[in-house]
Amino acid sequence: MVTRARGEFVLQRLSLFIAIHLLLASANFFKPFNVTYDHRALIIDGHRRMLISGGIHYPRATPEMWPDLIAKSKEGGVDVIQTYVFWNGHEPVRGQYFFEGRFDIVKFVKLVGATGLYLHLRIGPYVCAEWNFGGFPVWLRDIPGIVFRTDNAPFKIENEYGDVEHSFGPGGKEYVKWAARMALGLGAGVPWIMCKQTDAPENIIDTCNAYYCDGFKPNSHNKPILWTEDWDGWFTTWGGRLPHRPVEDLAFAVARFFERGGSFQNYYMYFGGTNFGRTAGGPFYITSYDYDAPIDEYGLLSEPKWGHLKDLHAAIKLCEPALVASDSPQYIKLGSRQEAHVYRTDAHTDALNSTWHGSQSGCSAFLANIDEHKAATVRFLGQSYTLPPWSVSILPDCRNVVFNTAKVAAQTSIKTIELALPYISDVSAPQQFMAQNEDSHIQLSWLAVKEPFSIWSENNFTVEGILEHLNVTKDQSDYLWYFTRIYVSNDDIAFWEENKVRPTVSIDSMRDVLHIFINGQLTSSMIGRWDKVVQPVKFQKGYNDFVLLSQTVGLQNGGAFLERDGAGFRGQIKLTGFKDGDIDLSKLLWTYQVGLLGEYLKIYTQENSEMVEWTDLTHDDIPSTFTWYKTYFGAPGGADPVALDLRSMGKGQAWVNGHHIGRYWTLVAPEDGCQRNCDYRGAYSSGKCTTNCGKPTQTWYHVPRSWLLESNNLLVIFEETGGNPLDISVKLRSDSVICAQVSETHYPPLEKWVHQDFIDGSISVKDMTPEMQLRCQDGHIISSIEFASYGTPQGSCRKFSKGNCHAPDSLSVVAKACQGRNKCNVTVSNAVFVDDPCRGIVKTLAVEARCASSMNISEY
Numbered sequence: 001m002v003t004r005a006r007g008e009f010v011l012q013r014l015s016l017f018i019a020i021h022l023l024l025a026s027a028n029f030f031k032p033f034n035v036t037y038d039h040r041a042l043i044i045d046g047h048r049r050m051l052i053s054g055g056i057h058y059p060r061a062t063p064e065m066w067p068d069l070i071a072k073s074k075e076g077g078v079d080v081i082q083t084y085v086f087w088n089g090h091e092p093v094r095g096q097y098f099f100e101g102r103f104d105i106v107k108f109v110k111l112v113g114a115t116g117l118y119l120h121l122r123i124g125p126y127v128c129a130e131w132n133f134g135g136f137p138v139w140l141r142d143i144p145g146i147v148f149r150t151d152n153a154p155f156k157i158e159n160e161y162g163d164v165e166h167s168f169g170p171g172g173k174e175y176v177k178w179a180a181r182m183a184l185g186l187g188a189g190v191p192w193i194m195c196k197q198t199d200a201p202e203n204i205i206d207t208c209n210a211y212y213c214d215g216f217k218p219n220s221h222n223k224p225i226l227w228t229e230d231w232d233g234w235f236t237t238w239g240g241r242l243p244h245r246p247v248e249d250l251a252f253a254v255a256r257f258f259e260r261g262g263s264f265q266n267y268y269m270y271f272g273g274t275n276f277g278r279t280a281g282g283p284f285y286i287t288s289y290d291y292d293a294p295i296d297e298y299g300l301l302s303e304p305k306w307g308h309l310k311d312l313h314a315a316i317k318l319c320e321p322a323l324v325a326s327d328s329p330q331y332i333k334l335g336s337r338q339e340a341h342v343y344r345t346d347a348h349t350d351a352l353n354s355t356w357h358g359s360q361s362g363c364s365a366f367l368a369n370i371d372e373h374k375a376a377t378v379r380f381l382g383q384s385y386t387l388p389p390w391s392v393s394i395l396p397d398c399r400n401v402v403f404n405t406a407k408v409a410a411q412t413s414i415k416t417i418e419l420a421l422p423y424i425s426d427v428s429a430p431q432q433f434m435a436q437n438e439d440s441h442i443q444l445s446w447l448a449v450k451e452p453f454s455i456w457s458e459n460n461f462t463v464e465g466i467l468e469h470l471n472v473t474k475d476q477s478d479y480l481w482y483f484t485r486i487y488v489s490n491d492d493i494a495f496w497e498e499n500k501v502r503p504t505v506s507i508d509s510m511r512d513v514l515h516i517f518i519n520g521q522l523t524s525s526m527i528g529r530w531d532k533v534v535q536p537v538k539f540q541k542g543y544n545d546f547v548l549l550s551q552t553v554g555l556q557n558g559g560a561f562l563e564r565d566g567a568g569f570r571g572q573i574k575l576t577g578f579k580d581g582d583i584d585l586s587k588l589l590w591t592y593q594v595g596l597l598g599e600y601l602k603i604y605t606q607e608n609s610e611m612v613e614w615t616d617l618t619h620d621d622i623p624s625t626f627t628w629y630k631t632y633f634g635a636p637g638g639a640d641p642v643a644l645d646l647r648s649m650g651k652g653q654a655w656v657n658g659h660h661i662g663r664y665w666t667l668v669a670p671e672d673g674c675q676r677n678c679d680y681r682g683a684y685s686s687g688k689c690t691t692n693c694g695k696p697t698q699t700w701y702h703v704p705r706s707w708l709l710e711s712n713n714l715l716v717i718f719e720e721t722g723g724n725p726l727d728i729s730v731k732l733r734s735d736s737v738i739c740a741q742v743s744e745t746h747y748p749p750l751e752k753w754v755h756q757d758f759i760d761g762s763i764s765v766k767d768m769t770p771e772m773q774l775r776c777q778d779g780h781i782i783s784s785i786e787f788a789s790y791g792t793p794q795g796s797c798r799k800f801s802k803g804n805c806h807a808p809d810s811l812s813v814v815a816k817a818c819q820g821r822n823k824c825n826v827t828v829s830n831a832v833f834v835d836d837p838c839r840g841i842v843k844t845l846a847v848e849a850r851c852a853s854s855m856n857i858s859e860y
Contacts, residue, residue, distance in 0.1 A: 035190045037205065040327055041224050041263035042191065044118075048324035050258065052313050053080035053120055053266035055229075057129065058108040059089055060273025060289055063101065064706035065299050066108055069271050070115050072295055076306055077313025080118040082228075082266045083108070084159075087125035088137040089279075102276070120266065122228075124159045130235045130281045130289065134557040138475040141563050148563045151175040156182075160209070162196035167560035173199065180204045195228040209268075211245075211684050214256035225261050229268035230254065232305070233292025234686035237284045238553070239667035240697055241690035244292045246680035247305040248391070251312045251405035253684075255392035258316055259341045259366035261328060267309075271295040274702045277660040278478065281557030283512045283529070286698045287662030297702055298641035298733050300415065300777055307410025307773075314750035315403035318396035319364035321345050334378040337371040338387060342398065363398035372682040390681040402753050406680070409746045411774055412797045414737035417643055417700055420636030420730045446725050447614035449603075451596050451626040451718070453517050453547060455483060462591045469550050469568030477595035478653075478663075480568065482548040484590050486575065486583070488539045495579035503578060507533040508571025513551035515720075519544055522625055525721070537575075553663065596718065598628045604655035604716035623650070623722030630716045633730055635708040638855050639779050640732040642708065644715075647699040649723030655716045659707045666696040666723070700731070735777050735851055737786075739797035742828050743844040746770040749825075775823035776851035782821055783852035788814040790833045793846035800846050805838035814847055822854075 033045035041048040054073045061069060073081060089103045099106060112119050126149065127135035136157075140146065143154045149161065150168040156178065165172035176194070180201040183192045193205040198219055200206035208216035209229035216225060232250050234243035257265055272291030280287060290297040294306040301307070316323075322343035329341035345362040369376045369387035377386045387393055391406035466482070473480050496502060505516060511529040515522060516537065524535050550568035559565075575583040602608040609630060617629065636642055644654065644661070651665045674693035717725055749771050776782055788810040792803030807813075813833055818824035828845045830836040837843070 037191050037224050039222050039224060040261075041324060042226075049079070049263070050316060050320045050323050051079045051118070051264045052077055052316070053082045053264065054078040054270025054294075055082045055266055055268045056271045057083055057086075057269070057273060057289075058105060059086055059102040059279065060275065061102070061271070061299070062704045062706050063104060063107060065704065066111050068299055069295060070111055070117065072299075072301065072306075073270055074115055074117055076270075076294060076310045077317070078117065078270065080120050080264075080266070081112045082120040082122065082268075084122045084127040084129055084131075084135065085124050086127060086131065087135050088131075088133060089135075091137055094137070094139045122159060124157070126157050126159045128160055128558045130275075130285050131557055132279050132281045133475070133555040134281065134562060136562065138470060138555075141470065146563055147561075149175075149560065151178060160196055161194065162198055162206075164560040165197075165199075177201060193226060193228065212253045212256070213262065213265075214253070214260045216262075224263045225257075226264040227257055227262055228264075228266050230257075230265055232267050232269070232294070233272070233290070235289065235291065236286050236697060237282070238286055238665045238697055239284075239669060240286075241669045241673055241687075242292075242692040242697070243686045244678065244689045244691060245684055246678055246689060247308045247410075248406045248408060248680035249684050250305070251308055252390055252392055252680075254309075254312060255316075255366060255394060255405050256368060258319075258323065259329070259368060259392060263323075267294065269293045271299070273297055274662065276662055278475075278554075278663070280554045280663065282554030283552065283556065285554050287664065287701060288698055296415070298643070300641065300733065300735060301413065303413035303735075303738070304408050304410035308408050311403055311410065311750045312394075312405065314753070315394040315396065318402060318750075318753055319343065319366075319394065322362055322364035322396075332380070334367065334380060335369075335376055338367070338369050338376050338378050340368070340378075340380055341366045365395040365398045367393040367395065367401075396753065402747055402750060404747075407746060409740070409742050409770065409772070411738050411740040413735040413777075414739070414797065415733060416736040417645065417731040417733055418736070420642065420732045446617040446629050446631045448617045448621055448624070448630075449598075449612045449614050449628045450624070451598060451628060453520055453626070455481075455591060455593055456597050457593045457595075457600065460591055460593045462589055464589055465586045466569050466573055466590065467592065468566045468570075469552065470555075470566045472592055473552075473594050475552075475555065477599055478552045479595050479599075480550045481593040482550065482590050483593070484546050484585070484588050486539060486544045486546045488541055488544060489579070490541065491579045492539075493541055496577065501577050502536045503539060504576050505533070505535045505537055505573070506576050506582075507535075507569060507573045509533075510550075510569050511567060512553040515549040515551070517545075517547035517549065534576075553665075598718060602658075603628060603630075604660075604714070605658035606714050607658075609714060609716065617725070622724050622726065625720060625722045627719050628716065629719060629725045630714065631725070632712045632714055634711045635705075635713060636730060636732055638732070638853050639705065640734045640777075640853065642703045642705060643700040643731050643733050644703055645699060645729045645731050646701055646723075647696060648727030649717065649719055649725065650721030652717060652719040652721075652723070654701060654718075655714075656703050656707055657709065657714050659704075661701050661703055664698070664701055666699065668696050669693050700733070703730075734780065734853070737798065737848065737850055738774055738776065738782075739800070739846075739848045740772050740774060741793070741796075741844055741846045742770050742772040744770065744828060744842050746828070749773065770828045772826045772828055772845050772847060773823070774818055774826075774847065774849060778822075779854055780822065780851040781854045782818045782824065782849045784850045785811055785815045785819060785847065786850055787811075787846070787848040790828075790845045791837045791843055792841065793844060795846075797848060800848055805841055805843070807833040807835070807837040809834055810845070814845075814849075818847075818849060 036043045056069055091097055109119055124135055146154050151171040151174045184203055191205055193207050194200045195207040195209050197206045205223045205226060206218050207226040207228040211231050213227040233245050236242055254265055269291040270293055272289040272293045274297055275287050275289050288297050294302055294309055296302045322345045325345040326343040329343050332340040334340055342365045367380060367385055367387055369389060369391055371389050373389055375388050377384060381398060388406040391404050393401045393404045395401055469480050509531050510533055514526045516524045526533060552567045556565040573585045601611045603612055646664045653663050654661050669692050671694045674690050678689035748768050787800045789802050790807040790810045791805035794801045794803050814826055817826050
């Protein structure tokens with residue numbers, strides 16, 4: 001399925017090129033099939049389908065990570081992988097294309113196809129996606145007559161247009177019509193969609209992007225209900241809290257969508273990944289794009305989100321024969337805020353579905369309680385069902401509940417970052433330090449070199465006036481230097497002293513970061529986005545070197561008129577407080593220099609790191625601003641994901657073996673606004689269940705394993721504000737603790753319910769007993785059982801305690817079943833724990849276990 005129209009020029013230069021290669025790439029993996037749709041669903045190879053999709057953006061991971069991410073998505077019940085096409089990654093320079101490494105979309109599509117999954121390609125090529133400049137290459141701004149995202153001859157390009165269409169008036173409406181005609185004219189043979197496009201033309205499907213889409217209806221009865229972005233988390237800004245969406249609410253939203261007639265749902269994101277390099281948009285979006293997704297930034301499963309959604313997907317698939325057979329559900333009101341939607345396979349005898357899952361009749365139902373506070377007991381088809389608040393129960397046979405969105409049986413995994421030893425290897429520097437680390441003393445060797453505050457570039461130029469940041473840098477660097485000289489007379493000095501005033505720099509508007517240097521000294525820094533800046537400065541008599549350093553922290557990625565959205569200074573900039581009046585800085589001659597000398601020389605690479613004179617780092621050099629640091633370290637053993645702990649640093653950028661791992665910044669989140677206990681009930685928003693108050697927004701930075709050598713890995717840091725590199729450490733990320741709570745009232749595992757069990761409209765399952773399932777990440781085993789209690793345990797993960805009812809053999813039973821294994825199942829029943837510890841009371845099994853690397857265990 002392909003989405004978004006793209007324009008004539010783009011089609012010839014980028015999109016057609018990709019389309020041809022995708023066709024060739026998929027030829028060996030996908031058998032030919034027809035893709036159409038009707039008012040109920042997408043139709044693949046003649047059959048309606050209920051489809052679960054997971055968003056994975058290929059550049060936010062490495063090619064070495066892709067197979068595992070796709071496999072974990074498929075295991076989690078995903079049918080489709082959704083991705084954008086990132087134009088500025090594929091054509092960074094006009095006419096020069098790049099399809100290698102993290103941007104090898106052909107390889108990514110081949111891997112998806114080889115796994116047997118479908119691909120939902122959002123061609124764009126505008127993507128938004130919290131990606132730098134929304135995926136547009138910055139050179140696009142320089143096309144004569146360009147106006148982005150409207151009926152504009154030079155370029156026509158689109159994605160998610162509905163929320164900005166009104167900004168362009170009649171041109172916007174004409175643009176939508178043109179885009180539809182162009183897309184359909186390609187004859188791609190698959191449906192086209194436009195998300196958030198209420199006026200999408202008849203042959204284009206309009207879709208929903210939101211936290212909840214169960215009430216969404218397309219603009220025509222002839223179109224199916226599609227949900228292209230189900231926001232399972234949210235993105236994060238520097239200095240912000242970390243958003244989390246409870247899995248109970250997310251599952252509720254998905255179940256309600258399919259309950260009320262939806263047929264395609266995509267998690268944005270299923271794997272969020274990392275904004276490597278300078279790809280983060282914003283401004284001020286962090287390097288991590290974890291998004292609280294079911295698979296975390298490092299490729300590890302986020303539990304219980306992944307596991308609970310896996311069960312949900314399995315339950316929906318059990319209902320698929322009835323869902324695809326019914327044109328619409330039967331609605332039954334069960335209470336003031338309770339309702340049922342019923343689907344029957346015998347309600348629709350269209351030949352379209354006559355061969356899908358056979359011709360047996362059947363019935364599937366969803367029972368919903370949309371009350372945010374109270375549980376409810378309802379009667380449905382002669383039976384009684386208890387529904388927790390804000391939940392949906394799924395009954396594939398209209399009789400047995402196999403899943404409830406609020407009853408989580410999946411394990412909880414607690415991720416930790418642990419010190420990786422050995423850390424730093426020898427480097428050709430005599431000076432060694434012993435640095436205190438929270439885990440141990442580790443030996444570090446660091447070299448340093450200062451970034452010059454002077455003109456060094458042969459490509460510098462001098463003009464009159466203040467130029468706009470992006471017009472000069474073309475986004476080749478975050479940094480743009482402005483050099484000039486200011487003359488201060490004796491009369492100016494006397495004027496300041498007599499009137500007890502200081503001169504100031506007055507700026508009408510600026511973003512994102514500004515540093516002011518006078519005579520080689522950093523005098524002030526400003527961070528943010530201001531309509532007015534007034535900053536006192538201090539000059540000496542005579543000529544003063546006056547230097548401004550403008551810096552971007554991710555370009556705007558959304559909204560109308562992006563081509564007008566620049567960076568740095570806007571409006572008037574002047575010096576005030578001089579005896580003879582203000583000095584209009586736009587009237588002065590300025591020398592411009594793009595970037596840093598270290599960037600230009602690429603001293604972050606193994607080949608070029610010796611092109612400058614590094615010096616031994618001394619304690620007297622810490623903290624130091626605008627300084628490059630380098631060291632070498634050995635790769636940690638094993639296969640666990642690797643992270644740099646940069647909490648001791650200030651702000652800057654980091655490279656490992658020449659790979660740009662991203663911007664870092666230790667801005668601290670506000671002290672308030674986080675919730676001690678997150679209640680899943682009720683409508684979710686990005687500020688509802690936040691964490692990390694009073695702490696730096698991001699301290700750990702992903703270093704993909706494929707970027708590491710066995711030894712002598714070059715780590716280069718550019719530090720702007722004055723951090724301490726001696727406390728940087730290399731760490732391993734893993735699920736060190738796993739917990740679960742399963743009671744007798746939970747349902748048996750979903751894998752026990754299979755499609756073949758449909759018999760005469762009902763589901764059969766041999767064993768209705770619930771099970772606890774525990775699993776360490778790959779390469780790890782359950783090394784110990786820290787807590788186990790079958791009875792009435794209290795508390796939550798890492799805070800469990802025994803209740804009044806407790807089976808004495810709980811620990812030994814669980815240890816025998818699980819210890820030394822990667823995964824295990826424990827049946828939750830009296831028979832397993834020898835005897836009933838308290839008759840007449842519903843029992844729960846609570847377990848906390850520790851996972852350890854199987855390599856370390858074997859070595860021990």
